[in-house]
Every structure is written in C-alpha cells, then in structure tokens.
Amino acid sequence: MSSLVPSFDWQQVFLQPWSDAPAFSCWIVLMGFLATAACGLVGNYLLLRRMALVGDAISHSILPGLIAAFLLFRTSNTWTMFFGAFAAGLVTVALISFIQRHSRIKPDAAICIAFTTLFALGVVMLSQLEGRGSFHLDAECVLYGEIAIIPLEIPVTLGGFTLGPPSVIRMGIVLLGIVAAIAFFYKELLITSFDPGLARSMGMRTGLWHYGLMSVLALVIVSSFEAVGAILAVAMLIVPPMFAAQLSDRLPARLGLTVLHAALSAIIGYHLSVWLSCSAAGAMVVAGAALFALVWGGTLLRQRLQRGTATPPSPDNFPEPSR
Amino acid sequence: MNALSLHRPHRLLPLLLLVLCCVFPSLAEAARISELTDTGMLTRAVRFFTFQDPSLRYALAGSMLLGVCCGLMGAFLVVRKLALMGDALSHAVLPGVALGYLWNLTKDPLAIFIGATLAGLLGAATVQLIRSTTRHREDAALGFVLASFFGVGICLFTMIQNLPGGNKSGLDQMMFGQAAALGRGDVILLACVTFLAVIAVLLFYKEYLLTSFDPGFARSIRLPVPFFHYSLMLLLAFAIVASLQAVGVVLVSAMLVIPASAAYLLTDRFARMLLLSALFGLCTGAIGAFFSFVGRSLPTGPFMVLAAAVVFALALFFGPRYGILPRWWRQRSRSARIQRENTLKAIYHVLEKDDFRREAVTFKELAAHRRETLEEARQQIARVADVELVTVQGDVIAFTPDGWQRACEIVRNHRLWELYLTHAARIAPDHVHEDAEMIEHVLGEDTVRKLERRLNYARRDPHGKLIPGLEDIRQGPLGPAIPPGGPTVPPTA
Numbered sequence: 001m002s003s004l005v006p007s008f009d010w011q012q013v014f015l016q017p018w019s020d021a022p023a024f025s026c027w028i029v030l031m032g033f034l035a036t037a038a039c040g041l042v043g044n045y046l047l048l049r050r051m052a053l054v055g056d057a058i059s060h061s062i063l064p065g066l067i068a069a070f071l072l073f074r075t076s077n078t079w080t081m082f083f084g085a086f087a088a089g090l091v092t093v094a095l096i097s098f099i100q101r102h103s104r105i106k107p108d109a110a111i112c113i114a115f116t117t118l119f120a121l122g123v124v125m126l127s128q129l130e131g132r133g134s135f136h137l138d139a140e141c142v143l144y145g146e147i148a149i150i151p152l153e154i155p156v157t158l159g160g161f162t163l164g165p166p167s168v169i170r171m172g173i174v175l176l177g178i179v180a181a182i183a184f185f186y187k188e189l190l191i192t193s194f195d196p197g198l199a200r201s202m203g204m205r206t207g208l209w210h211y212g213l214m215s216v217l218a219l220v221i222v223s224s225f226e227a228v229g230a231i232l233a234v235a236m237l238i239v240p241p242m243f244a245a246q247l248s249d250r251l252p253a254r255l256g257l258t259v260l261h262a263a264l265s266a267i268i269g270y271h272l273s274v275w276l277s278c279s280a281a282g283a284m285v286v287a288g289a290a291l292f293a294l295v296w297g298g299t300l301l302r303q304r305l306q307r308g309t310a311t312p313p314s315p316d317n318f319p320e321p322s323r
Numbered sequence: 324m325n326a327l328s329l330h331r332p333h334r335l336l337p338l339l340l341l342v343l344c345c346v347f348p349s350l351a352e353a354a355r356i357s358e359l360t361d362t363g364m365l366t367r368a369v370r371f372f373t374f375q376d377p378s379l380r381y382a383l384a385g386s387m388l389l390g391v392c393c394g395l396m397g398a399f400l401v402v403r404k405l406a407l408m409g410d411a412l413s414h415a416v417l418p419g420v421a422l423g424y425l426w427n428l429t430k431d432p433l434a435i436f437i438g439a440t441l442a443g444l445l446g447a448a449t450v451q452l453i454r455s456t457t458r459h460r461e462d463a464a465l466g467f468v469l470a471s472f473f474g475v476g477i478c479l480f481t482m483i484q485n486l487p488g489g490n491k492s493g494l495d496q497m498m499f500g501q502a503a504a505l506g507r508g509d510v511i512l513l514a515c516v517t518f519l520a521v522i523a524v525l526l527f528y529k530e531y532l533l534t535s536f537d538p539g540f541a542r543s544i545r546l547p548v549p550f551f552h553y554s555l556m557l558l559l560a561f562a563i564v565a566s567l568q569a570v571g572v573v574l575v576s577a578m579l580v581i582p583a584s585a586a587y588l589l590t591d592r593f594a595r596m597l598l599l600s601a602l603f604g605l606c607t608g609a610i611g612a613f614f615s616f617v618g619r620s621l622p623t624g625p626f627m628v629l630a631a632a633v634v635f636a637l638a639l640f641f642g643p644r645y646g647i648l649p650r651w652w653r654q655r656s657r658s659a660r661i662q663r664e665n666t667l668k669a670i671y672h673v674l675e676k677d678d679f680r681r682e683a684v685t686f687k688e689l690a691a692h693r694r695e696t697l698e699e700a701r702q703q704i705a706r707v708a709d710v711e712l713v714t715v716q717g718d719v720i721a722f723t724p725d726g727w728q729r730a731c732e733i734v735r736n737h738r739l740w741e742l743y744l745t746h747a748a749r750i751a752p753d754h755v756h757e758d759a760e761m762i763e764h765v766l767g768e769d770t771v772r773k774l775e776r777r778l779n780y781a782r783r784d785p786h787g788k789l790i791p792g793l794e795d796i797r798q799g800p801l802g803p804a805i806p807p808g809g810p811t812v813p814p815t816a
Contacts, residue, residue, distance in 0.1 A: 052462040053407050056469065060573060102647050103639055109406035109584050113635060116577030120628035123499055127622050235470030242463055278481040285474030300456055
C-alpha cells in the first residue's frame with residue numbers, strides 16, 4: 001500500500017511542477033480549466049432542463065462518430081474527426097427524440113438505448129479496422145483522454161508569436177464562443193430553460209433552441225474529449241453546475257461559481273495527480289467531486305445546526321415557509 | 324407466470340422467428356466468404372451448432388446466462404424509470420474493481436467481485452442520498468455518481484500501473500469485454516447470479532411488483548420499501564459485475580435496458596414483460612456468441628447489443644399494440660372512416676334541405692353544400708362508393724341501404740350529443756357543434772341508447788332539426804315507403 005500512495009512532500013507536490021517545468025504544468029492546468037469551464041457553463045443549462053445524461057449519451061457516441069468519419073473520408077485529420085464526432089452527437093440526440101416521440105419508452109431508457117447501440121456499432125467498426133491494420137484509434141484515449149501529452153504538441157504560431165498547443169487554442173476559442181453565446185442569448189436561454197410554455201407563448205421556437213443547445217453540447221464535448229476523454233467529460237458537464245447549484249439559486253451567480261469551480265478543480269486536481277502520479281484528468285474530476293462533496297456536507301451541516309437551534313413555532317416567531 | 328406466457332403464444336412466435344432469421348442470412352454470407360477466402364467460416368458455423376469447442380461452450384453459456392440475468396433486472400429498471408441506474412452503476416464499480424485487484428495484486432475474481440459489488444452499492448446509496456438531501460434531480464445524481472466514481476477508478480488504475488509488478492490488469496477488457504475469454508469460474512459466477520436473481524424474483528414477485536409500481540401503497544401496507552429497493556440494487560450490482568468480463572462497462576447497461584424496453588413495447592403485463600425480456604436477453608446472447616465465434620476475432624458484446632437493438636427496432640416499428648406502423652395504420656384507417664362518414668352526412672344534409680322529397684343528390688349540390696370544388700366532391704364520393712355506401716349513376720348520387728343507415732346514425736349521434744350538451748351540461752346551443760363534430764364518429768350503440776333514454780327520446784335537436792330515430796332508418800330517405808309493421812319503436816317525448 002505504501003508504494004501505491006507516495007509520501008506527501010509539500011515542496012515536491014506544490015512547488016516543483018511550477019519551478020521545474022512551468023510551461024508543462026501551465027498548459028495542463030489551463031487545458032483542464034478551459035475544458036471544465038466550457039463544459040460546466042453548458043452543463044448549467046442541461047441541469048436546469050433535467051437533461052444531464054444527454055451529455056453522457058453524446059460523449060459515448062463520439063467513438064462511432066470518429067470511426068465513421070474515418071471510414072467515409074479515409075483521413076484522420078483533426079477537422080474530419082471533429083465533424084464526425086459532432087455529427088454523431090446530433091444523430092444521438094435525434095435518435096433519442098425519435099424513440100421518445102414515437103413510443104411510450106421513457107426518456108431515460110431512450111437515452112440509454114440510443115447511445116449504447118451507437119457505441120456497440122462503434123466497437124464493431126473499430127474491431128474491423130484494427131483487424132486490417134489500417135487505422136489505429138486509441139480506445140483508451142477516447143475514454144480517458146491524454147491531457148499529459150498536450151504540452152508536447154507542436155505549438156501554433158501566428159505572425160511570429162508562439163501561441164501554444166493547438167488543443168488549448170481550440171478549447172480557448174470554444175470557451176470564448178460559449179461565453180459570448182451565453183451573454184448574447186442570455187434571456188432566450190433563460191426563458192426556454194425555465195419555462196418552455198412561456199417561451200412558446202412568446203413566439204420562441206423552443207425546438208430550435210433545444211437543438212441549438214444540443215449542438216453546443218456536442219461541440220464542447222468533442223473539443224474537450226481529447227484532453228479528458230469521453231466519460232470524464234460527463235463529470236465536467238455535471239459536477240461544476242451541481243456545485244454551483246448547491247451554493248446559489250441565481251443563474252448569473254451559478255455561472256460564475258461554475259467558472260470558479262473549474263479553476264479550483266483544475267489546480268487542485270493537477271497537484272493531486274503530481275502527488276499520486278495518476279491520470280491528471282481523472283484527478284481533476286476527483287478534485288471537482290470532492291469540492292462538491294465539501295459544499296454538500298456544508299449545507300447538510302448548516303441545515304442540521306439550524307434545525308438544532310430553531311425555537312418551536314409560536315405566533316410571534318413563525319418560521320418562514322420553506323420553499 | 325407460465326400460464327400467462329402461454330396465454331397467447333402466437334404473439335411471441337413470429338418475433339422468435341424473426342430473431343432466428345437474423346442468424347440464417349449470416350450463414351449464407353459465411354458460406355460465400357468461405358468459398359472466396361478459405362477461412363472456413365462454414366465449418367466454424369457447423370462447429371458452433373455442434374458445440375465442439377469447450378471455450379465456445381463457456382462463451383455461449385455465459386452470454387445466454389448474462390442475457391437472462393440482465394433481462395430480468397432490466398425489466399425492473401425500465402418500469403421504475405431507473406434505466407440509467409444500470410449505466411451509472413456499471414461505471415461506478417470501476418474503483419471497486421481496482422481495489423479488489425489491490426487486495427493481493429492478482430486477478431482474484433472473488434476479491435474483484437466483492438470490491439465491485441461494494442462500490443456499486445455505495446454508488447446506489449450515493450444517488451439516493453443526493454436525491455433525498457439536495458434539490459438535484461435524479462439525472463444529475465446519476466451523472467454525478469457515474470462520472471466521479473469513474474474518475475476515482477481511472478486514478479486508481481493509473482496508480483496501479485506505476486506499482487512494481489502492476490499492469491493494466493485487464494482494464495480494456497473491463498471497458499469493452501471479451502466473452503471468448505470467459506472461463507469456467509466466470510460462467511459459474513454468472514450462473515449463480517442468474518439463479519439468485521430468478522429465485523428472488525419468483526419468491527418476492529408480488530412485493531417487487533408492488534414496490535415498483537406503487538411505492539406509496541406498498542409503504543401504507545407496511546412493506547419495507549427501502550429493503551426491496553436495495554435488494555434489487557444488490558442484485559443489479561451482482562448482475563453488472565458478473566457481466567463486465569463478457570460485455571464491458573458501457574454495453575452492460577445496453578443489455579440491461581434494450582431487451583427490457585423491447586418487452587415493454589410488446590406487453591402491458593409485468594410477468595409477461597419479465598419473461599419476454601429474459602427471452603430476448605437469451606436470444607441476443609446466443610446471437611452475439613454466434614457472430615463472435617464465426618467471425619473469429621469479433622467482440623461478442625457489441626454483437627449482442629446490436630442484436631438486441633434489432634429486436635428493439637422491430638418492436639418499435641411492428642409491435643402489434645404500440646408499434647409505429649400498426650398505430651399509423653390504425654390512425655389512417657380511422658381518419659379515412661371519419662372522412663367517409665362526413666361525406667355521408669353532407670349528402671344527408673343536402674337531402675334534408677329539400678325535406679327528403681328526392682332520393683338522390685348531384686355532385687354540384689354536394690360541392691356547393693361543402694364549399695369545395697367539383698373535383699374534390701368526386702374524389703370524396705369515389706371513396707364512399709368504393710365501400711358501397713352510395714351508388715353513382717352519371718351525375719347523381721344515391722344512398723345504398725347501408726349508407727342511409729350510417730348517415731342517419733351519424734346525424735343522430737351529432738344531434739343527440741348537441742342536445743345532451745345543451746340540456747345536461749348547460750352549454751349554449753351555439754357552442755356545441757364542434758364538440759359534436761368529433762364525438763359523432765366514436766359514440767357506440769350502447770351510449771346512444773343511454774343518451775336517448777336520458778333525453779326522453781326527444782325528436783328535435785337544439786337547432787330545431789329532426790333527430791333521425793330507428794324508424795327513419797328503416798323507412799329510407801323517401802319517407803314511409805315501407806309500411807310500418809316491424810318492431811315497435813319507443814314512444815317519442
């Protein structure tokens with residue numbers, strides 16, 4: 001057991017990564033933060049719409065998307081792969097709503113049926129391709145991501161300036177786009193998420209907004225999966241908004257808290273991974289979940305304390321009705 | 324349960340045949356490929372059906388047991404709306420697998436089984452805890468457990484990799500599964516779990532049924548609902564952990580949900596759904612094993628899932644009661660009938676405007692009455708003439724006796740309903756037409772008799788028009804051509 005968990009050395013865990021290879025640590029933490037923040041911002045709306053697990057479905061259907069794109073176009077450049085995965089995400093959403101609309105299958109079962117079938121197709125295609133040896137897709141990379149190799153990518157240069165690894169640049173652009181979209185369509189997203197009936201009565205096309213949100217969801221998952229993997233992307237979609245929802249009821253505050261949670265979990269997770277020498281993406285998820293557990297425990301404790309000190313209700317100090 | 328399943332075997336038979344049909348084209352395919360490439364697929368297929376290889380026997384038995392076990396558990400998940408619980412738990416057992424491996428750094432199946440089951444139960448308890456102490460919904464709780472447990476598992480596995488003598492310990496196998504690698508121990512484990520599941524379901528069928536469909540009532544008669552919930556979760560964790568080796572983390576949730584969903588589309592009885600679901604699981608397990616064996620290196624799990632998906636798609640499109648195509652067909656024939664009846668009613672109205680002095684109407688009159696073109700009127704009449712409700716001679720249309728009767732019935736239904744709404748429900752006479760337009764096509768004879776009694780056999784509707792009674796139907800459009808002498812009609816009010 002002692003060899004599994006190395007002894008904790010403050011200097012080695014917190015200082016050495018930044019003093020020995022500052023660029024390396026910086027890119028990993030930045031990528032973790034960008035991916036978690038982008039996923040988390042979109043995840044807030046998913047949580048409000050009770051569709052958290054659609055993200056799970058889309059992230060699993062990336063595998064068949066990548067392979068189908070390769071089979072169709074016979075190249076494995078980034079953009080082809082990207083669009084293959086993106087299209088697979090949209091196909092998943094369409095399949096889910098088809099099953100839901102045309103049968104009495106409940107939404108949760110429809111989600112499960114759609115993505116597992118696509119995933120099975122992906123695994124079958126993958127085994128066929130590997131048999132011929134023409135294509136090597138690292139299944140582990142798809143599932144767990146390889147954030148550690150991002151600093152080793154050939155950096156993008158623009159006008160003589162070295163900007164950084166292309167994945168990080170892409171993720172940054174996606175995050176900026178999402179922030180801009182939320183700022184621009186704040187009201188519409190708010191209304192369609194909280195009260196679709198009101199939105200329809202005001203002449204908004206809720207179906208269009210639904211598919212718009214689903215496209216953005218597919219976009220963030222696809223752009224962050226190469227860093228964190230398909231399944232851990234689900235954690236980044238769900239955990240930050242849950243953390244934020246535990247602390248605030250207001251949407252702007254929740255969005256801010258999501259970004260804060262993303263930054264904290266990226267930094268803490270990175271140091272955790274240095275200490276335990278484990279997968280950085282996995283450690284970031286663990287750190288994020290631990291932050292949620294901390295806040296959750298805090299609210300439980302506060303409720304307990306309030307209940308302990310509450311005086312029995314009398315006409316003079318009648319407790320406010322809980323909502 | 325047996326009696327129920329044998330109640331209507333003809334419904335199950337075609338489906339079974341369809342599932343088997345999926346096997347036979349592949350045989351033909353295999354024969355062709357073997358001629359070309361000499362891989363001996365046909366001989367492999369023959370060997371499959373003669374069960375010569377011991378490894379095949381294990382794989383086949385394992386897949387089929389897995390199908391039955393997952394099918395049974397999945398039926399409960401689907402009716403409890405917990406379909407994604409299977410998905411969450413299958414991801415959540417990962418840290419348990421890692422801890423079980425750490426126990427003595429070998430792949431001891433028992434240690435891994437215990438560790439994974441504990442992790443699964445912890446996951447189920449966490450979901451319950453998040454739901455009861457926070458405002459987060461079920462989906463968020465499931466997603467949280469799925470992702471964070473999986474994250475812990477990933478960390479543990481990468482840490483094991485760094486250990487001296489530590490290897491991946493079949494992590495990939497856990498993700499994707501390989502039924503061909505099933506050993507004797509795995510099959511015995513699966514058999515035990517399946518046996519346990521079957522026994523539990525048989526013994527506590529009534530209790531599980533009640534707690535699944537009406538937990539409130541179950542609590543009120545003092546059934547320990549949490550006990551049944553957690554025992555089900557325990558069985559589910561057993562099923563998942565035992566199946567991981569064969570189909571992997573992602574696809575085990577498919578084997579839980581897809582056969583059960585297909586069964587859910589085919590029946591309304593839970594006992595029958597359980598049986599069908601287990602049967603589908605069994606068949607798809609066998610098909611998966613067959614493809615994987617015949618195709619040499621093909622993974623078993625995905626083929627099982629794809630076979631299950633085919634079964635589900637068949638149920639979705641062709642299921643007799645809830646299938647898309649049968650429902651579409653029923654809807655089409657119903658709207659065609661309503662259109663025909665509206666045409667008949669229009670002819671009746673034209674005749675009524677003339678006080679029934681004639682027996683026939685012209686296309687022009689009909690088109691003018693319905694405010695449509697002559698062409699449309701001809702089309703409508705052609706559809707009615709097809710089923711011999713009217714006869715067309717040149718330019719005039721006349722009712723056949725059947726058509727006259729149906730037209731009278733529709734008009735009677737319409738006017739009775741209007742009268743009923745104005746009298747009994749006190750709705751203004753100018754508000755009742757739309758409602759009557761819809762209900763006239765679906766009122767049955769019994770309801771009509773009741774309405775007539777209730778309204779004292781009234782002869783006039785709220786707009787002063789005659790409500791055709793049995794006598795009018797017998798007499799035909801031209802008044803008392805047939806002399807009265809048949810059965811007496813009830814006195815009019």
